[in-house]
Amino acid sequence: MNIAICDDERQIREQIREMVKRRMPDCVTGEFATGEELLEDFSSWDILFLDIQLGGMDGIGTAKELRRREADVVLIFITALPDYVFDAFDVSAFHYLLKPVSEGKLADVLERAVGDVRQRDQAHTKKLLIRTRNRNVTMYEKDIYYIESQRRKVGIHTIKEVMEIYATMNEMEERLGDSFFRCHRGYLVNLAYIAEYGSDFIQLCTGETIYMSKEKYSDFVKVYMHYLRKGGVSCV
16 A cells, blocks of 8 residues: 655654554555655555645645546545635545544544445456447446447447447346436446536547436435545546
8 A cells, every 4th residue: 555645844744654664564655745755756555644734735636636647545634624615625635634643533634535436446457348249348347338238238438448238227237337317318438538517418538428318417426526525536
């Protein structure tokens, strides 16, 4: 597990590192004093403790840039001012810790963050076997943008191609995981690729727009907000 700490106070960085190491002695840690320093480092971090009130680029701006790069990191904000916490929802923050950081609270949040990382890793490696008339194709769930009903067939829109197979939307919904939502009787969307939505549409980061049933809207918002709070990363 790779864990980064970004705070402009060295004492805070050292304190959090020691707390983390007491619970996860085998983890790899990295420390950064500024958001710019963190962004210049291209290491892959599983969990990031990020101070909101940084000098220079603040924590919210740093987090937005990480999300723009599609950094799949579980983000935990550190702040002395609770009012800033509401901005954390814009960058899919997993949780926040108030200064002075309580070791008991950090331990609880860290345990849940580690569980989220492991769950996400499993989801990212989950594969589907797709059988067409001429070939059998194995693909990762994460590579599917959305699925579209086409009468007796479904169209599977992926990062490489659109595949047509004989199946029903109900069958595909059962096969796919919690990161997919049935937003319309004819569409099943991967929540990770949503860029914008309204009461009757969802726009993907590919630029494509799919329909949203008005009766599905309320359930969709609940599911999508839960997905973001768990650290799900959208493409924006």
